[in-house]
Amino acid sequence: MAERSDTFRIPIIKLHDKLIVSIQMALSDRLVMQLKDDITTRIERVNITGLIIDVSGIDVMDSYISRALRDMGLIARLMGVRTVISGLDPMIAMTLVEMGLDLKGVSSALNLETAIELLDRKPAKTRGKGGTV
Amino acid sequence: MNDTRQQILEILSGSMSDILARSVLSLSISWSKVDPNNLRHGDDKRLLVELEKGIRLYVRDDALQRTCMEQMQSLLTINGHTRPSPVAEPQIRVPVLTESDIVDARGIGRLVCNKLGFSGAMQIKVATAISELARNIVQYAGKGEIIITTLDGNRRGIEVVARDEGPGIADIDLVMSDRYNSRTGMGIGLKGTRNLMDEFDLKSNPDNGTEIRVRKYMD
Numbered sequence: 001m002a003e004r005s006d007t008f009r010i011p012i013i014k015l016h017d018k019l020i021v022s023i024q025m026a027l028s029d030r031l032v033m034q035l036k037d038d039i040t041t042r043i044e045r046v047n048i049t050g051l052i053i054d055v056s057g058i059d060v061m062d063s064y065i066s067r068a069l070r071d072m073g074l075i076a077r078l079m080g081v082r083t084v085i086s087g088l089d090p091m092i093a094m095t096l097v098e099m100g101l102d103l104k105g106v107s108s109a110l111n112l113e114t115a116i117e118l119l120d121r122k123p124a125k126t127r128g129k130g131g132t133v
Numbered sequence: 134m135n136d137t138r139q140q141i142l143e144i145l146s147g148s149m150s151d152i153l154a155r156s157v158l159s160l161s162i163s164w165s166k167v168d169p170n171n172l173r174h175g176d177d178k179r180l181l182v183e184l185e186k187g188i189r190l191y192v193r194d195d196a197l198q199r200t201c202m203e204q205m206q207s208l209l210t211i212n213g214h215t216r217p218s219p220v221a222e223p224q225i226r227v228p229v230l231t232e233s234d235i236v237d238a239r240g241i242g243r244l245v246c247n248k249l250g251f252s253g254a255m256q257i258k259v260a261t262a263i264s265e266l267a268r269n270i271v272q273y274a275g276k277g278e279i280i281i282t283t284l285d286g287n288r289r290g291i292e293v294v295a296r297d298e299g300p301g302i303a304d305i306d307l308v309m310s311d312r313y314n315s316r317t318g319m320g321i322g323l324k325g326t327r328n329l330m331d332e333f334d335l336k337s338n339p340d341n342g343t344e345i346r347v348r349k350y351m352d
């Protein structure tokens with residue numbers, strides 16, 4: 001809520017082979033659109049295998065926001081990157097279901113930590129990364 | 134120059150949008166039944182408690198939240214004499230013109246629900262419904278307003294009216310049906326809103342625009 005300026009962007013952090021986005025505010029449509037663009041550009045530029053979008057700080061998830069998140073997951077997948085949504089508030093999840101919405105196509109995890117584990121687990125056979133679990 | 138309301142507003146505006154600040158103030162006044170410009174000893178606490186609820190809900194940054202609360206405390210404990218005067222229950226009108234008004238409208242709706250004692254899940258449902266209605270106004274009518282009213286009769290709850298003078302909805306039955314395919318979105322906003330709320334009433338025609346009235350009750 002403190003970021004009212006027209007230039008504020010949601011930061012995207014690169015951590016090893018992943019991009020991590022943590023949304024900690026009420027999302028305006030402008031921020032959503034900007035984020036979609038920024039994620040696409042970053043995936044194109046840097047070599048990563050996974051994208052984590054942490055939504056633990058989001059206020060609501062309406063049809064526009066949930067569609068945008070699905071789009072981001074789809075774009076990422078087309079570019080060879082897997083997406084995990086983390087930290088979705090159970091009450092928001094319930095609301096989504098009641099509305100008849102879903103986040104089809106993107107996996108979800110309880111929190112950031114399990115999201116990282118989830119992404120590390122699957123390709124572990126091929127990449128031979130020493131898993132912690 | 135002892136306009137405490139104005140001073141409270143200024144403190145709130147430091148960490149939230151103006152319209153949200155105004156809503157936090159007017160709701161806090163209404164719920165504490167305390168007029169800041171007419172404070173008596175002991176009233177300040179009641180008002181402060183309400184203001185703090187709003188601050189906690191809307192200021193995510195811990196440091197900013199603390200500063201805001203401290204400013205409020207020092208303002209309200211220095212001031213304060215004379216007698217209290219109850220203030221009428223509020224009806225909040227949020228003009229909806231741009232996409233940032235969507236965020237404000239749903240934020241205010243959530244605040245009202247929070248103050249009414251709605252559960253977290255219900256707060257989110259109402260806020261989500263407001264988000265859908267406000268976005269439709271911006272997308273299809275260009276401008277309009279959201280009116281949020283506290284229902285205080287035999288059933289406590291909240292009413293939200295979304296009103297605009299846009300082009301109207303030509304075929305209401307169609308857009309509310311499962312076979313509707315939206316070109317602009319997923320066609321889920323209105324149906325979803327109907328599912329989330331207890332009452333849903335849609336009136337629309339090309340001459341007067343669209344008015345959607347929804348209600349959610351506490352019990």
Ligand SMILES: Nc1ncnc2c1ncn2[C@@H]1O[C@H](COP(=O)(O)OP(=O)(O)OP(=O)(O)O)[C@@H](O)[C@H]1O
Binds near residue numbers: 317318
């Ligand atoms: N305020 C309004 N004025 C004019 N037409 C409207 C208004 N609200 C909705 N409509 C019409 O009703 C249709 C259904 O609205 P609804 O919100 O259910 O779906 P959508 O906006 O198309 O998609 P979504 O909300 O899922 O992104 C819209 O496509 C639009 O044509």
Ligand SMILES: [Mg+2]
Binds near residue numbers: 265269318321322323
């Ligand atoms: Mg819509």
